[in-house]
Amino acid sequence: MTGPSTEPEERRARRGRAGLRGSIGLLGIVAKRDYLRTVRRRGFVFGTLLLPLGIGFFMTLSGFVSGGGLGIGSPDGPGGPEDFVLLVANESPLDLQPAAPLTPHVQLVSREEGLRRLGAGSAEELYVLPSTYPDDPTLLRIDARAAAQPLGGLQRQGAQQHELALLIQTTLLRDAAVAPDVVQRVVAPFTAIDAQTLSGAPVAADPSIASFLLPFAFTMLFVLSIFITTGYLLQSVTEEKENRVVEIVLSSVPALPLMGGKILGLGAAGLTQVVVWVLTAAIAAPLLGDQLGELSSISISPVTLILAVAYFALGYLAYGAMFSAVGALAPGSREAQQYAGIFGFAAVVPLIFSGLFLADIESPIVTVLALIPLTTPATMLMVLTLAPEPPWLLIVASLTSLALFTIVATVASARVFRATLLLYGVRPSIGRIVGAIFARG
Amino acid sequence: MVVVDGVWKRFGNVDVVQDLSFDVRPGEVLGFLGPNGAGKTTTMRMILDIIRPDRGSIAVFGGAPGVEHQARVGYLPEERGLYRDVPVLDTLTYFGALRGLPTAEARRRATRWLEDVGLGPSMKQKAAELSRGMHQKAQVVATVLHDPDLLIVDEPFQGLDPVNAEMLKGVITAQRDRGAAVVMSTHDMADAQTLCDRILLIDKGRRLLYGRVPDIQRAFSDGAVEVRGGGIPMDPQRYRSVSEVSVANGSVRFLLHSDASAQAFFQELAELGAAVERFEVSTPTLNEIFIRTVAGDRRAEAVR
Known part of the structure; x- marks a missing residue:
């Protein structure tokens, strides 16, 4: 019985266990039902397939455009294509x-030969070093x-001009009797930098594109999951309120398992x-290796991965619980979206400070962002991937x-x-909300 | 089956339920009556463990209301609906599963019930595609699908067309006849009088009346007798048992002295040569009792 009770201890404990079971x-029934219902929605299927389809489209488009001479990035030149002809008529x-x-x-050619090849379409440009060069540069x-050059032509x-400059530089240096190894250093002054701290310890490897993008990818994944699942949670709770189903459901399922089932089921849908x-x-990634460069070879340590999963799961549970409450207290779906936005x-706040993180x-x-629970997950996901060593004190705290x-x-x-x-x-x-939070029983 | 003992519930500064006690027995329909805002729905939600009382105790099937009893309870709330974009059969299967039925069994029972109430051809349609009457039938099915031992129905006839209202009355009666306890809140006193074995009348969370319907009617009877026929003397002085005579709805209404019996008065009429065609001890309807009690309570409160 509620309130003062004379129920024997053992019987009460037995009932408690039965109640828990x-x-x-x-909770399982609610979770399963909300999961299946969500993943069967047309919007979910479309949203889930959008990325694979988008990547497929990008790959197709990229392959098509590359065939026409447009490449993306090259380690050899300043963003230019690798496959081109540089006709030079040296007068x-x-x-x-x-x-x-x-x-x-x-390819060194005479002006006449170069013009002939331009006319035949086997080259697009002919560079001429006139007889007045180098007095007149x-x-x-x-x-x-x-016509004006398309993007591929400009690249x-x-x-071409980068390579032509190298050709002239090496020629001028050689004519000035500069030793070949010095010529080599002039055109490529250095290939790497070894960095050290004040104590002489090595600094972590040079920041690469991957090391910049990985923390953001992790954090964005978290934020994205939060927003996706939030949408499903709010939709589910407000829908049950608006359809007047919620009282029938609440008479069958206590509030905590109902909320837990929704968080679990819809979280699973979001994670799917x-x-x-x-x-x-x-x-x-391997298929797009050339275009992605270093991103295709990203690797994460198991410790970082385990910690990231812990932050992800705890963060999701906290946000999921709060969004369920928001869905419950909002009078309608529009208000629920507004409240949830807060x-x-x-x-997203840690992403605003991403420059500072770098x-x-x-x-x-x-540190402060890491210790404020609402910003902890996104902050620590970035810290874990950016810090050279796991900051254990901050992680525990x-x-x-x-x-x-x-x-x-x-x-x-x-x-x-x-x-x-x-x-x-x-x-x-x-x-009333505050009263509900501190209510007993 | 349900014992409510000295329950209080406060929302904000208002005591919505005050020291309320009653019980519900197997095989009976308890009419839960009261004006709007009397605390009926709050009390029902406390029995269902949707909200908890501030004071007092509630026992359902001998223990506290809780998840372990949910499978034995059926609930038809006043605010009710269905998932609009889900086939009715799927919704009922889900509700059945929440009430402890295995999914396959819930689906089998839902199918049978829907066919019984004439929704067989529509069971795979989404709720949004059904008429309001069909919705109502499906909601009733959701309430009794799992053969509950305790049925709680809040304003069940509100918004129902006469055909569906009769169907629901049949369902409630059938549930009672198979031994289930039924708690039914209603504003319709005619329905309460027809269906309820006992009634509980509350206002502002307080109990005003509680008991068997005939007992309450008898308690509220003023001892009047209505007679129809010919040669009935209209002068009260000619009767030993009568203090007042009036005419109402084609009948002569006699108010008897407090020590007089209806049987003695009938003999007097015969002695006076009246040709009696109809003789009836007048009892107030539940509607009259409701108005008299609630109005009287409020008058008393105004005086206090």
């Missing part, structure tokens, strides 16, 4: 001598086409979507704070969920 069973007194490693695309370029011309996207990216913003990972602001907050948020949200779910079309007062 029943609650877990009901100057310089003795140009192309060499394969530095100037592999140069102006060169002549003759284009096969009169090619950039690469994210897993499909991650798998798609994993499959596509919490959703907190998840500049100084040990900044006090980073932030995990503890996040775990405690998750427990408090879940209990408080369940109370708000229970107290406000049956208020149809009414916005509960702050006093």
Whole structure:
């Protein structure tokens, strides 16, 4: 019985165990039903397939355009294509001598031969070093086409001019009797930098594109999952309120397992979507290797991965509980979206400070963001991937704070969920919400 | 089956339920009556463990209301609906599963029930595609699908067309006849009088009346007798048992002295040569009792 009870201890304990078993069973039924219902929606299927289809489209388009001469990035030149012809008609007194490693695309021709090849369509440009060169540093370029160059043509011309400059530099240095190894250093002053700290210890490897993008990819994945699942949670809770189904459901399932089932089922749906996207990216990365460069060879340490999963799971539970409560207390779906936006913003805050993360990972602001539970997951996902060594003290402190907050948020949200779910079309007062959170029993 | 003992519930500064006690027995329909805002729905939600009382105790099937009893309870709330974009059969299967039925069994029972109430051809349609009457039938099915031992129905006839209202009355009666306890809140006193074995009348969360319907009617009877026929003397002085005579709806209404019996009065009429065609001890309807009690309670409160 509720209130004062004379029920024997053993019987009460037995009933408690039966109640727990029943609650877990009901949680499972709600989770399964919400999961299946969500993944069968047309919107979900479309949204899930959008990324794979988008990547497929990108690959097709990329392959098509590359075939026409457009490439993306090259380690050899300043963003130019690797496959091009550099026709040079040398009428100057310089003795140009192309060499394969530095100037592999140069073909020395006479002006007449060059013009003939332009006319035949086997080349697009002819560069002429006039007889006045080098006294007059102006060169002549003759284009096969009169129209403005498309993007691919501009890239090619950039690469051609880079290689032509190297050809002239090496020639001038050689004519000045500079030793070949000095020539080599002039055209390529350095190939790597070894960095050290004040104590002489090696600094982590040079920042690469992957090391910049990985933390953002992780954080974006978290934020994306939060927003996707939030959408499903709000939709599910407000739909049950608006359809007037919620009271029938609540008479069968207590508030906590109902909320838990929704968080679990819809979280699983959100994760299904994210897993499909991650798998798609994993499959596509080797195929897109040339275009992605270093991104295709990303690797994460197991410790980082385990910690990332812990932050991800705790963060998701905390946000899921709060969004369930938001869905319950909002009078309608529109208001629910507005209220949820406030919490959703907190998840994105660390991304606003991303410049700071890159500049100084040990900044006090980073520490504060790591210890505020709502910003902990996104902050720590970035810290884990950016810090050279796991900052264990911060990890323990932030995990503890996040775990405690998750427990408090879940209990408080369940109370708000229970107290406000049956208020149809009414916005509960702050006093009532606070009263529900601190209510006993 | 249900014992509510000294229950209080406060929302904000208002005591919505005040020291309320009653019980519900197997095989009976308890009519839960009261004006809007009397605390009926709150009390029902407390029995269902949707909300908890601040004070007092509630026992359902001998224990506290809770998840372990949910499978034995059926609930038809006042605010009710179905998932609009889900086939009706799927929704009922889900509700059945939440009430402890294995999914296959819930589906089998839902199919049989839907066929019984004439929704067989529509069971795979989404709720949004059904008429309001069809919705109502499906909601009733959701309430009794799992053969509950305790049925709680909140304003069940509200918004129902006469055909569906009769169908629902049949369902409630059938559930009672198979031994289930039924708690039914209603504003319709005629329905309450027809269906309820006992009634509980509350206002502002307080119990005003509680008991068997005939007992309450008798308690509210003023001892009047209505007679129809010929040669009935209209002068009260000619009767030993009568204090007042009036005419109402074609009948002569006699108010008897408090120590007089209807049987003695009938003999007097015969002695006076009246040709009696109809003789009836007047009892107030539940509607009259409701108005008299609630109005009287409010008058008393105004005086206090």
